[in-house]
Amino acid sequence: MNNPTTLFDKVWDAHVVRKIEDGPDVFFIDRHFIHEVTSPVAFLGLEGRGIGVMYNNRTFATADHNTPTINQHLPVQDPLSANQLQQLETNSAKHGISHWGLGHQKNGIVHVVGPENGITLPGMTIVCGDSHTSTHGAFGAIAFGIGTSEVEMVLSSQCIMQPKPKKMRVTINGTLGKGVTPKDVTLYIIAQLSAAGATGYFCEYAGEVFENMTMEGRMTVCNMSIEMGARGGMIAPDETTFNYLNGREQAPKGEAWEKALAYWNTLKTDEGATFDVEYTYNAADIEPQITYGTNPGLGTGISKNIPLASEVIDGEASYKKSLGYMGFAENESIIGKPIDYVFLGSCTNGRIEDFRAFASIVKGRKKADNVTAWLVPGSHIVEAQIKEEGILDVLTEAGFLLRQPGCSACLAMNDDKIPAGKYAVSTSNRNFEGRQGPGSRTLLASPLVAAAAAVTGVVTDPRQFL
Numbered sequence: 001m002n003n004p005t006t007l008f009d010k011v012w013d014a015h016v017v018r019k020i021e022d023g024p025d026v027f028f029i030d031r032h033f034i035h036e037v038t039s040p041v042a043f044l045g046l047e048g049r050g051i052g053v054m055y056n057n058r059t060f061a062t063a064d065h066n067t068p069t070i071n072q073h074l075p076v077q078d079p080l081s082a083n084q085l086q087q088l089e090t091n092s093a094k095h096g097i098s099h100w101g102l103g104h105q106k107n108g109i110v111h112v113v114g115p116e117n118g119i120t121l122p123g124m125t126i127v128c129g130d131s132h133t134s135t136h137g138a139f140g141a142i143a144f145g146i147g148t149s150e151v152e153m154v155l156s157s158q159c160i161m162q163p164k165p166k167k168m169r170v171t172i173n174g175t176l177g178k179g180v181t182p183k184d185v186t187l188y189i190i191a192q193l194s195a196a197g198a199t200g201y202f203c204e205y206a207g208e209v210f211e212n213m214t215m216e217g218r219m220t221v222c223n224m225s226i227e228m229g230a231r232g233g234m235i236a237p238d239e240t241t242f243n244y245l246n247g248r249e250q251a252p253k254g255e256a257w258e259k260a261l262a263y264w265n266t267l268k269t270d271e272g273a274t275f276d277v278e279y280t281y282n283a284a285d286i287e288p289q290i291t292y293g294t295n296p297g298l299g300t301g302i303s304k305n306i307p308l309a310s311e312v313i314d315g316e317a318s319y320k321k322s323l324g325y326m327g328f329a330e331n332e333s334i335i336g337k338p339i340d341y342v343f344l345g346s347c348t349n350g351r352i353e354d355f356r357a358f359a360s361i362v363k364g365r366k367k368a369d370n371v372t373a374w375l376v377p378g379s380h381i382v383e384a385q386i387k388e389e390g391i392l393d394v395l396t397e398a399g400f401l402l403r404q405p406g407c408s409a410c411l412a413m414n415d416d417k418i419p420a421g422k423y424a425v426s427t428s429n430r431n432f433e434g435r436q437g438p439g440s441r442t443l444l445a446s447p448l449v450a451a452a453a454a455v456t457g458v459v460t461d462p463r464q465f466l
């Protein structure tokens with residue numbers, strides 16, 4: 001019998017092209033996603049060196065960060081955004097790369113469209129010039145974000161030089177309570193470990209909570225791995241994974257599917273395999289979460305008060321600065337805080353299950369008058385599903401509008417900016433100063449918490465509506 005091996009090592013070792021003594025491994029990349037922000041300079045680099053793209057059929061382009069979320073049929077107004085989008089289109093055409101640009105029926109946020117079209121598969125290595133590439137780890141892939149110079153490296157050689165990260169496992173057993181979603185699980189883990197607690201590690205999530213989670217939930221969790229500093233996160237593929245993938249456009253079919261399944265079934269951590277560090281939590285300890293500070297680790301159970309400086313790992317000075325920016329004080333209740341905006345969307349929570357969850361609370365209620373709500377599907381496929389399932393009718397009835405797909409207010413690279421000083425309950429992944437627009441104040445939470453805030457106008461425990 002072979003040495004017990006982790007899922008991570010199995011996938012990693014299968015992709016090492018060459019080992020460099022005391023150096024990084026040369027590592028083969030199965031799938032490379034590109035978007036308009038981090039690819040133009042990489043293509044310029046290729047141009048400068050007079051070389052092309054090695055495997056254009058392993059490279060996939062979609063426009064998401066700079067795209068408007070209304071009137072997508074009109075020319076993009078902002079010249080900077082228009083230029084980025086144009087470059088992605090031109091570069092893709094020039095190198096024969098599949099390009100889902102603005103208005104394309106498969107267009108959407110890169111980390112939403114990859115999985116939903118079956119491009120992301122178990123056991124793969126996947127990179128993108130984007131930190132939330134960790135999302136794809138939900139399928140048992142090694143997926144991580146890279147910088148623009150590495151994008152150029154992958155375009156030209158389909159390889160990358162990577163030192164092997166250390167291994168961490170987070171295990172959560174038990175059953176999640178009412179109103180506790182995958183987003184709460186990930187915000188809880190990050191609050192326990194802090195926003196830097198997993199730096200240098202690749203994290204496997206294990207235990208009943210993840211085994212019982214849908215693929216969309218697993219994507220939410222893996223997506224946020226980067227927010228605790230991890231290089232990426234992954235979950236062993238199982239029947240849930242295979243059922244999700246079966247029949248997706250670019251997933252293997254027929255005999256190839258059977259062959260793939262046989263391999264995918266080997267992709268789990270063996271009994272007795274060891275990790276550099278392990279953490280274990282109980283599902284019963286997790287309640288709906290919300291952040292009150294300016295990094296994703298500054299979050300807590302929604303029914304709790306804002307912690308005292310002495311209770312947080314971040315250091316007193318930075319904690320106080322963070323609360324100052326948010327206009328909050330130690331030991332205040334978060335419930336009842338008035339809010340101005342609600343953002344449902346992003347690669348963390350812009351999938352169909354997130355819209356179903358949101359709709360389950362706003363159904364039969366009305367949007368609060370003081371709230372501006374931006375509901376932004378992660379892709380056109382999600383948008384179509386929202387309409388097909390009658391969710392749009394529920395939203396419209398409750399006084400909400402649906403926007404068109406893209407990253408939107410997650411990072412406000414388009415026109416969707418939260419104004420200075422305003423509070424947004426947001427289903428996205430980052431709450432840094434100015435992340436959603438200069439001076440904006442972000443409270444990260446689940447779609448259920450966002451919905452409860454949207455109908456009451458204040459931070460509200462969603463469990464009272466369930």
Ligand SMILES: CC(C)[C@H](C(=O)O)[C@@H](O)C(=O)O
Nearest residue numbers: 037038129130131132145411
């Ligand atoms: C623009 C891009 C490089 C960036 C990232 O790497 O994550 C963005 O997607 C984000 O979420 O901040």
Ligand code: SF4
Nearest residue numbers: 132346347407410411
């Ligand atoms: S939705 Fe947000 S986190 Fe995701 S890729 Fe876009 S900007 Fe980054």
